[in-house]
Amino acid sequence: MRKTNETYDVVVCGGGLAGFCAAVSAARHGAKTCLVQDRPVFGGNSSSEIRVTPHGAAAFHAYARESGIVSELLIEERARNHEEIFENGWTNSVWDMTMYDMAMNTPNLVFHLNTSIFDVIKDERRHIQAIVGRVGGAETEITIAGKVFIDCTGDGIVADLAGCEWRMGSEGRSEFNEYHAPELASKDTMGNSIHFRARDMGRPVPFRAPDWAVKHEDASYFYEDGREPKELRGGYWWLEIGVPWDTIHDAEDIRHELTRHTLGVWDWIKNKDPKLRDKAANFALDWIGQVPGKRESRRIMGQYLMTEHDPAGLTVFPDEIAFGGWFLDLHTPGGLLAAHSEPASAENYTQTSEYAVKSYCGPYGIPLRILIAKDTDNLMMAGRNVSVTHAALGTVRVMSTTALMGQAAGIAAWEAIERNIAVAKVPEQEQAVFAVQQKLLRDGCFLPNYRNEDPADLARSARVMASSEARCYGLGPFSTGAHEGLSVWRDQNHRTKDDRLHTARSQWIAVGVSSSADGNAAGGAEIRSLSVCLSSHAPDAQTLRARIVPVDHIWDYQTDAYPALAETELLVPPGDNQWIDWKVELTEQNGLAAGRYVRLELSANPEVEWHKAGAIEPGHVAAMDIGMGRMRRYDNGVTLSFKVDPPQACYGASNTVSGVTRPHAYTNVWRSDPREPLDQWLELEWDEPQRIGQVELTFPGHLLREYHAYSPFYRDAQCPKSYSIQIWEEGRWRTLHQEPDNYQRHRRHRLAEQTATTRLRIAVHATNGDPSAAIYEVRCYE
Structure with a gap:
């Protein structure tokens, strides 16, 4: 040795x-x-x-x-x-x-x-x-x-x-009074898993399980106990076993048992499942894992x-x-050997049950x-x-x-x-x-309760302006976007899902900030009217209670924490895709705050649909009431159809020095006017020359949804593809760095030389598909 x-x-x-x-x-x-x-x-x-x-x-x-x-x-x-x-x-x-x-x-x-x-x-x-x-x-x-x-x-x-x-193992409920803890403490843990992958071969493929595989005969084991095989290709998290084995010392025993069960599950799907047997005829096993993945041990x-x-x-x-x-996701000890694999799955992932609300x-x-x-x-x-x-x-x-x-x-x-x-x-x-x-x-991370206060960041003391700034007008069900490859951003020319108001629903709207001549925030806030696109399926007119409430940030899901800034009842006649108007007449004088979000809420009425928009308005999210005074994200991260007048100036240049690099208490992003052609630029200006040797940029993209939503060879459309860093020198702009093919959201550029200047520009020459140039943050260091 x-x-x-x-x-x-x-x-x-x-x-x-x-x-x-x-x-x-x-x-x-x-x-x-x-x-x-x-x-x-x-x-x-x-x-x-x-x-x-x-x-x-x-x-x-x-x-x-x-x-x-x-x-x-x-x-x-x-x-x-x-x-x-x-x-x-x-x-x-x-x-x-x-x-x-x-x-x-x-x-x-x-x-x-x-x-x-x-x-x-x-x-x-x-x-x-x-x-x-x-x-x-x-x-x-x-x-x-x-x-x-x-x-x-x-x-x-x-x-x-x-x-x-x-x-x-698990603490007993009495130790910390946790809702999700069992009554008595135990050594039980969540289990280990292995996974498999199947492929469509384009022709019938038989499967015969080995004699040592587990045999399944009962459909209720799958369809009533939280183990529904929803996809033929695999992806079954519930192929899991822990108790009675120890997830550390008995890992090899668990691996063997999981292999027996996985082959048995595939045998059920291929040869016995009344729902999937015919659909699975052309599918063949491609891979079965043999390294257990662990959820819990010490x-x-x-x-x-x-x-x-x-x-x-x-x-x-x-x-x-x-x-x-992530939610408080506690799999049932025993996994495949237990009555069900997870309480949430046993409830079919119902979003409004007591267990679901307290797990979210x-x-x-x-x-x-x-x-x-x-x-x-x-x-x-x-x-x-x-x-x-x-x-x-x-x-x-x-x-x-x-x-x-x-x-x-x-x-x-x-x-x-x-x-x-x-x-x-x-x-x-x-x-x-x-x-x-x-x-x-x-380094590009996000902290919900803290922001950039780096005293070495020279950008924090700069005045910020831009070649143009987008405004939020709202979107309708037939609006289209340019974000191919991400399903929620893809062009949508028709409704694909029932958007009936089975529970109350809300849309966040950023309140615009008027700008001074130097491009920095000058205050002022006004929403004269709002409109929502609704369809009513009832034979007579329906009413909806509408409210506008202030919120702290886009994940402020409390339903009854704030008094309304405005409220009314909307009358919705029978018919499809109707724009229902509300003259709200909100200003700073009656409580509207610039540079913040408000939430437009509509009450429940299952006869009425509030349609999703066909595209996403950046930073504008929606949520649904789940009971017990709480909301959760609606759908997979969408914008509901709304219009706002006047259009809100919520994408200003000053957002890039807010200290936050994603939508949170505000949009926190500069977007250029999509009607203006690229190039577009963002400029920082100081009263005295600053010695700058490094520029750090955070761009939009890859935030709205999980990794799973993104297609092969994906490059986020919102992310600048080609850009340059320029300084003002002797009466002209000089390029210090040119980036020709970017798709990452966080970039750090050490300049070839440290330069003293009073003006610095980030010029965006092309994006990966979006008509607007956009930046979350600019930092400058000596």
């Missing part, structure tokens, strides 16, 4: 999305970083070995997709990959290579694949000195020393070997234990470093303290092994959320090293927490 020794600043153990983002983040900030992964590929559950597609907050909230490193990866994968995204089982090696390519192109990062950790070296001071790993197939043992260690192994292997306290106790009350109650943490928005949460902030082990001074964790209860794990465990925690852990580790303090001390120092938050924001 060959033995080697290596030393680094940061050692990340586990190469799933959490660990990968932690390692890349630390390395990018200057830490000498080592990433240790026990598989031959990066990605963990998302890799081509397991093929669970990353989920996150955008599954439930419009404009809530995770940004930062995970966004870079997913945008790059979509731009490169010929394969469509289809739930579980369809990830191919292009994704593995996208991650491998980023690792190879990251300075300061060294990685060891196929390396399993089996020992931890500690001193007497609660301090980890090194981990010891063995390289599979290479007869090599590596001892890796470091200053900070980040356990992203999922099972908490490093923390366990280091003697840290951990929990496994949870390492940290400086704070996050309970379900935090995401459900939107706790604001001073050390917020990430966000989540976010977007919510996540604190740094759940990433720091309480029993050592230099161990962090990110992923599904963080310091949360079993109930809270139901929401933070999804991969896009864990990726954000990983990126934050990498930055916090390096911040501790730079400040020469133990990482356990970072949450205690306000300036250290501020630095971590500001670095995350600068």
Whole structure:
């Protein structure tokens, strides 16, 4: 056995999305970083070995997709990959290579694949000195020393070997009074899964299950117990088993049982299912996974234990470093061996049941303290092994959320090293927490309760103006867009779904800001009238209660928190596609606030349809009432048909220095007038010359919906494709950087020379399809 020794600043153990983002983040900030992964590929559950597609907050909230490193990866994968995204089982090696390519192109990062950790070296001071790993197939043992260690192994292997306290199983309801906790504590966990993939061969293909496969004869097992095989191609998350086995030590037994069950499920579909047997005639198995994907095992106790009350109650943490928005998704222990696979699926994902309403949460902030082990001074964790209860794990465990925690852990580790303090001390120092938050924001991440306050960002002191600015007029059911490749943006020339008002529904509308001559906000707000496009299917006129209420942001789902600015009853005569007008006459004098959102609400009436618009108005979202004083996103992230007069000036140039890089409390984006041809430009101006050596840009795109919505070779239409960075010099504009073929949303450009100037322009020459040039944020640094 060959033995080697290596030393680094940061050692990340586990190469799933959490660990990968932690390692890349630390390395990018200057830490000498080592990433240790026990598989031959990066990605963990998302890799081509397991093929669970990353989920996150955008599954439930419009404009809530995770940004930062995970966004870079997913945008790059979509731009490169010929394969469509289809739930579980369809990830191919292009994704593995996208991650491998980023690792190879990251300075300061060294990685060891196929390396399993089996020992931890500690001193007497609660301090980890090194981990010891063995390289599979290479007869090599590596001892890796470091200053900070980040356990992203999922099972908490490093923390366990280091003697840290951990929990496994579920807390009883009495411990934290969590709605989703069982009455009694238990060791039961959510199960492991394997996936399969099937292909249409274009001709009948027989299938005969081996004798050792599970035999199914009862249709109710699938169609009444939350296991409906909705797709012939695969993607069945409910191919899951945990109890009575231990998800760590019995993983191989679980894998074998899952293989038996998967073949049995396919045998049912191909040969017995009365609904699918004929449809499945031409389908053949293409792949069956043999590496189990885990949902739950050890949870390492940290400086704070996050309970379900935090995401459900939107706790604001001073050390917020990430966000989540998946629902409190707790699979039934036992999986395929239980009565049903998940309470939500057993309810057929009903959106308005008590269970559904109390499971829906976010977007919510996540604190740094759940990433720091309480029993050592230099161990962090990110992923599904963080310091949360079993109930809270139901929401933070999804991969896009864990990726954000990983990126934050990498930055916090390096911040501790730079400040020469133990990482356990970072949450205690306000300036250290501020630095971590500001670095995350600068690196393209989003924090719900914090914004850019970087004192080094020269753009924050600039006046901002633009060649033109779009206005919001509203959209109708037959409006069209230019966002081919994303189903919700694709041109739509007819209604495709019943939009009856079975429950109350709301549309967010951004209130415009009038501009002064220099392009900056000058105040003023006015909405004279609103119109909505409705169809009534009743033989007589129907009435709807209409209200306009102020809201804090686009995810403000409270239904009764604010008094109405205006309310009325709308009369809707029988007929289709009618524009119903309301003279609201709102101004600042009666409470309308510029630079904020209001919510237009219509009451329930199942005889009336409020039609979706045929396109998306950027930053304008819709929601539906789900009861218990709450709303949730309507459909998959759409704009409802409305018109506003006067058109709202809500896409001004000053939005690019708001400090927020997505729609939230406001649109936060500059969009040029789509009626004006490109080139269009955004300009920053200072009274005194500024020395600028680096320009950082955040563009629109890849925020509205989850990764699953995006087609092969996708490049978001809203994202500028060709642009240049120019400075004003000796009475003319001089180009310092030209970008010819962009599709990423976050770009950082170190200029060839540091230049003193009073004016800087970003000129957009072409987009990837949208008629408007658009930018969320510009930053400038010396």
